[in-house]
Amino acid sequence: MGGFGLFLLYSILFSILRSSTALDSVKPSEPLRDGDFLVSADQTFELGFFNLPDSKSRYLGLRYKNIFPQTIVWVANRDHPLSNTLGVLNITSKGNLVLVNSTNDIIWSSNTTRTVKDPVAQILKSGNFVLRDGNDSNLDNFLWQSFDHPVDTLLPGMKIGSNLVTGLNWFLSSWKGTEDPAPGEFSLQLDLNGYPQMLLKKGNKIQFRPGSWNGLSFTGNAEVLRPNPSFTYEFVLNKDEIYYTIHSLVVSRFTLNPSGTPQLFTWNDQTREWTIFNAAIFDQCENYAFCGAYSNCNTKKSSVCECLDGFTPKSPNDWNLQVWSGGCVPKTPLKCSDKSGFLKIKGSKLPDTSSCWFDRKIDLKECERLCSLNCSCTAYANLDIRNRGSGCLLWFDELIDMREITEGRQDLYVRLAASELDKITRKRMRQSLKAGIIAGSVILGIIMPLFFYIWRRNLRKHGMANRSFEGNDYITEGRKEDMELQFFNLNTISEATNSFSSSNKLGEGGFGLVYKGILVDGQEIAVKRLSRSSSQGMNEFKNEVTLIAKLQHRNLVKLLGCCIHGDEKMLIYEYMPNKSLDYFIFGINQLF
Numbered sequence: 391m392g393g394f395g396l397f398l399l400y401s402i403l404f405s406i407l408r409s410s411t412a413l414d415s416v417k418p419s420e421p422l423r424d425g426d427f428l429v430s431a432d433q434t435f436e437l438g439f440f441n442l443p444d445s446k447s448r449y450l451g452l453r454y455k456n457i458f459p460q461t462i463v464w465v466a467n468r469d470h471p472l473s474n475t476l477g478v479l480n481i482t483s484k485g486n487l488v489l490v491n492s493t494n495d496i497i498w499s500s501n502t503t504r505t506v507k508d509p510v511a512q513i514l515k516s517g518n519f520v521l522r523d524g525n526d527s528n529l530d531n532f533l534w535q536s537f538d539h540p541v542d543t544l545l546p547g548m549k550i551g552s553n554l555v556t557g558l559n560w561f562l563s564s565w566k567g568t569e570d571p572a573p574g575e576f577s578l579q580l581d582l583n584g585y586p587q588m589l590l591k592k593g594n595k596i597q598f599r600p601g602s603w604n605g606l607s608f609t610g611n612a613e614v615l616r617p618n619p620s621f622t623y624e625f626v627l628n629k630d631e632i633y634y635t636i637h638s639l640v641v642s643r644f645t646l647n648p649s650g651t652p653q654l655f656t657w658n659d660q661t662r663e664w665t666i667f668n669a670a671i672f673d674q675c676e677n678y679a680f681c682g683a684y685s686n687c688n689t690k691k692s693s694v695c696e697c698l699d700g701f702t703p704k705s706p707n708d709w710n711l712q713v714w715s716g717g718c719v720p721k722t723p724l725k726c727s728d729k730s731g732f733l734k735i736k737g738s739k740l741p742d743t744s745s746c747w748f749d750r751k752i753d754l755k756e757c758e759r760l761c762s763l764n765c766s767c768t769a770y771a772n773l774d775i776r777n778r779g780s781g782c783l784l785w786f787d788e789l790i791d792m793r794e795i796t797e798g799r800q801d802l803y804v805r806l807a808a809s810e811l812d813k814i815t816r817k818r819m820r821q822s823l824k825a826g827i828i829a830g831s832v833i834l835g836i837i838m839p840l841f842f843y844i845w846r847r848n849l850r851k852h853g854m855a856n857r858s859f860e861g862n863d864y865i866t867e868g869r870k871e872d873m874e875l876q877f878f879n880l881n882t883i884s885e886a887t888n889s890f891s892s893s894n895k896l897g898e899g900g901f902g903l904v905y906k907g908i909l910v911d912g913q914e915i916a917v918k919r920l921s922r923s924s925s926q927g928m929n930e931f932k933n934e935v936t937l938i939a940k941l942q943h944r945n946l947v948k949l950l951g952c953c954i955h956g957d958e959k960m961l962i963y964e965y966m967p968n969k970s971l972d973y974f975i976f977g978i979n980q981l982f
């Protein structure tokens with residue numbers, strides 16, 4: 391007993407006094423002891439024993455060599471901590487990578503199945519901790535690699551998904567707490583049922599469904615991933631593998647934190663801090679199936695959940711109490727013998743695909759045909775939205791976990807009874823007819839007096855020249871189209887506005903800057919200088935100006951004309967000191 395205590399004391403003293411050594415590989419003859427580090431060739435990552443603040447438990451883990459405080463990206467013995475600093479990482483005679491404690495019991499093992507003569511373990515530049523045959527000239531032939539066993543962090547090049555050949559399943563599993571790397575409640579994984587989709591689970595329960603990949607992002611991504619030169623996201627689906635991965639040019643990591651939030655971090659070398667690049671934003675709609683079946687979620691609306699057109703709340707009482715999980719049911723139940731059709735729902739997060747059938751080659755037309763052939767098919771959609779869409783997804787179940795994505799380009803076609811579809815189409819037609827009548831009466835109200843005015847004016851001033859037509863290609867064209875519209879020369883406008891001086895600036899609107907000016911003949915004008923970024927083409931601009939000119943009305947500010955010069959497009963209004971500035975900034979555009 392005493393001898394053992396002495397040995398222990400000696401060992402502890404030894405490990406404290408010994409200076410740490412940096413190794414570039416672990417071999418059976420060169421194990422890694424507590425205090426030493428296995429370092430990647432580019433000095434980015436190191437593997438060694440560590441403990442967390444306020445804890446004596448020791449873990450074998452991988453961290454960035456030059457980032458402090460330590461950022462652990464992988465842990466070997468996450469649920470079997472060592473109780474002292476006497477752990478050793480060694481390679482057994484069978485080529486197994488093992489972590490043993492002071493009594494030589496195996497705490498963790500790589501369970502390598504292939505035996506080689508000359509095994510060697512190393513850290514690659516990517517942060518991958520690998521075991522290879524030291525005599526194998528193929529450096530990518532691994533006996534075992536840590537990238538196949540992620541913890542809570544996805545480093546660039548790591549995968550979330552499955553290898554269909556080996557059966558390996560790559561997923562992230564959160565730490566239990568910031569001080570405890572043991573497996574926590576949350577996991578982020580690719581579910582292979584139906585059409586593969588990314589799921590964030592709490593235990594066995596789906597918490598949040600980023601969803602299926604649409605070629606650009608996961609369907610649940612409220613904003614389409616901004617193209618960023620530092621990152622590329624990749625989704626691979628072939629007969630051997632299905633996975634999602636990130637490629638990055640900067641030091642970055644994607645981590646599922648202990649409270650279940652996935653966050654993408656990049657390292658800022660100037661501030662020496664991790665900055666969150668892209669964290670998932672959780673609102674009510676991100677809760678899985680928050681609105682139940684056949685219902686769309688949108689937190690910006692007064693009723694967060696709304697039944698899809700043609701559907702009605704299953705329990706109107708619950709719905710009124712804002713209990714939405716019951717979802718909606720078809721207004722007209724659909725039997726197999728009934729006639730049916732499809733209603734297009736624009737910009738939507740696609741419903742749960744776990745029972746979907748898919749084909750990546752067929753187009754939307756064929757997709758519709760297939761869905762209409764099987765009466766249990768509830769909806770269809772394009773699988774990939776790039777290049778006008780391709781591939782086919784068919785649903786055979788209730789449609790759950792949808793949300794409105796205003797900027798989304800993903801459309802869904804939902805099956806409805808033909809009679810219901812008819813009702814909706816007629817209702818929509820009535821609505822657009824109503825809108826048309828309103829627009830029509832507005833136009834009539836403006837155009838009729840205008841015609842009368844032009845007619846009278848033409849009677850009086852027939853043949854009279856317009857005021858300041860000036861030489862320019864557009865003039866002749868414009869003149870033919872509409873005698874009312876004047877084209878001003880840039881010099882004229884520049885002179886009138888004192889070369890667009892800031893003292894002449896009246897204000898700024900979404901369309902550009904507005905200046906006050908005085909023409910040579912004393913006429914006061916307001917010049918709306920449209921921003922160059924406006925994507926409107928020349929012809930569209932001219933058509934719009936012509937239209938505005940035709941719609942002149944005495945209650946509106948009078949448009950005198952326009953000025954086009956290269957990229958510059960300007961609208962010239964009569965300046966009326968007591969009109970609101972908004973008139974000049976927004977003008978008639980506001981009417982449409």
Ligand SMILES: *[C@@H]1O[C@H](CO)[C@@H](O)[C@H](O)[C@H]1NC(C)=O
Pocket residue numbers: 418419421478480481482483
């Ligand atoms: C490491 O493994 C080798 C081969 O199995 C063995 O000879 C050696 O004693 C081990 N070293 C330690 C410190 O366990």
Ligand SMILES: *[C@@H]1O[C@H](CO)[C@@H](O)[C@H](O)[C@H]1NC(C)=O
Pocket residue numbers: 473491492493494495496497
């Ligand atoms: C080493 O691990 C074994 C098995 O987990 C355990 O029974 C033993 O107590 C450990 N020894 C020490 C010194 O922690």
Ligand SMILES: *[C@@H]1O[C@H](CO)[C@@H](O)[C@H](O)[C@H]1NC(C)=O
Pocket residue numbers: 499500501539
């Ligand atoms: C190795 O096998 C043991 C026993 O089957 C298992 O508990 C352990 O998780 C495995 N280790 C790894 C790294 O897969």
Ligand SMILES: *[C@@H]1O[C@H](CO)[C@@H](O)[C@H](O)[C@H]1NC(C)=O
Pocket residue numbers: 507508525
């Ligand atoms: C390495 O492999 C070659 C053949 O593949 C063999 O001839 C050689 O003896 C091996 N060397 C060692 C050190 O195992």
Ligand SMILES: *[C@@H]1O[C@H](CO)[C@@H](O)[C@H](O)[C@H]1NC(C)=O
Pocket residue numbers: 747764765766767786
């Ligand atoms: C319709 O699709 C379902 C689900 O894929 C399938 O079980 C069923 O056999 C199909 N029915 C017909 C008539 O093809």
